[in-house]
Amino acid sequence: MSHPVRTVADRPRALFRAPRGRRPFLVGLLAVALVTTGATSGCGQESADADAGKLRVGYQRFGGLSLVKARGEAPDADWSLFESGPALTEALKAGAIDIGQVGEAPPIFAAAGKIKFRIIGTSEPVPQGEAVLVKESKGFRTFADLKGRTVALNKGSNVNWLLVRLLEAHRMTLADINVKYLKPAEARPAFDNDQVDAWIIWDPYFALAEQPGVKILADATGLASNREYILVSPEALEQKPDQIRTFLETYRSTTDWGIANPQERTSILAPELKIDESTTARALARSAKPLAPVGPEIGAELQSIADGFTELKLIPGTVDMVSLVDDQFSGVFR
Known part of the structure; x- marks a missing residue:
């Protein structure tokens, strides 16, 4: 059986991404961009007496790792639940977890914050999994x-990237809307x-909000990849490589099983997510994607976003995302 879920305090940051060479109208985003790590809220507390030999896994409730946990496929792992990617990267910084899963923006800001990690896996794009x-x-x-109008979104999450892309696509700046974090x-x-007036949100909150009278104004199709990324601490890479490989093999096989067996996947995950099966099925149908290996193209994708942040002075200095991509486990995902 898996261990009880813990929480670790969240330190959200405003994450605004723009690829290299963005037009000057995006400079209006600068006024709110340089947000440092803030006050924490609702994340897992570090277990001082945790077995040092266990692989300590950070996950988000709807991420792909939820199915691994719900099926009890990694009984020797020590699990910690996080509300968001920035919270999970803070746990990596604190040495509270060895490995975890986040969206595409948190790794960039974690790197800018001098957090040590490597990117060892990703997913296929999930553009339909976030929407306005x-x-x-x-x-x-x-x-x-x-x-x-007033637009609500979670500060420091993948939807900040979607907001920037939407603003650029419609030749608007942040000053044109009232953002409520x-x-x-x-x-x-x-x-x-x-x-x-609008809410930019991701699954499963997205699916839960799809009630009569609610309209999807736009999703990330053609704007953002919205991938998941697997991050690991350098210490874990050195001390627990066999455990990491075994865990990734389990993660891959469980993900593939879920995609091949959507009804069973829904039945298992609905109680874990604490939402009804029809909503769970709708969210999973668009947001659960196969895992994928990392390589030069993934590094280039992240680097272009990071370079855009640097150009707009949204992060301090240059961040080398390419050097953080580690493909030693990529064979697991092929």
Whole structure:
């Protein structure tokens, strides 16, 4: 059986990405960009007496690792639940976990914050797994219609990247909208009660909010890859390489099983996610993707985003993302 889930405090940051050579209108994002690691909230506490020989795994409830945990496929792992990717990278920094799974923005800001890690795996793109939601009654037809309106999103998550890409696509700047940074648990009631005009959110919160009268204004298709990334600490790479390889093999086989058996996957994950099976099935159908190896193209993809952050002075100095990509386990994912 898996160990009880713990939480570690979240330190969210504003993550605004823009590829190399963005047009000058994106400079309007600078006013809110240089946000350092902030106050923590709702993450797993470090277990002082944890068995040092165990592989300590950080996961997010809807990430691909949830299925591994829910099926009990890694009984010797020590599991910690995190609300977001930035929270998980803070745990890597603190030495509280060995390996974990995040979205595509947290690794860049973690690297800028001098957190030590390597990127050893990824997923196929998941652009339909995040979206801008609005009420049909408000009559919005495109993202441009949100000019002057209030948009809610979680600070320091993948949806910050989607926001920047949407602004660029519609030749807008951050000054054209009123951004309200809210965690999902805060944003949902604000959206339901019309305290915000739009909510940029990811699955499964996305699927949970798809109620009658709610419209998908845009998703990340053509704008953001929205991949998952597997990060590992350098110490774990040195001290636990065999455990890491075994765990990744389990992760890969379990993910493949879930994709091949969607009904069984839904039945197993719905209780873990604490949501009904129909909502779970809808979210998984668009957001659960196969794992993929890392290589030069993945490093280049992350580097282009990091370079854009640097050019807009959203991170201090240059970050070398290519050097953080480690393909020694890529054979597991092929």
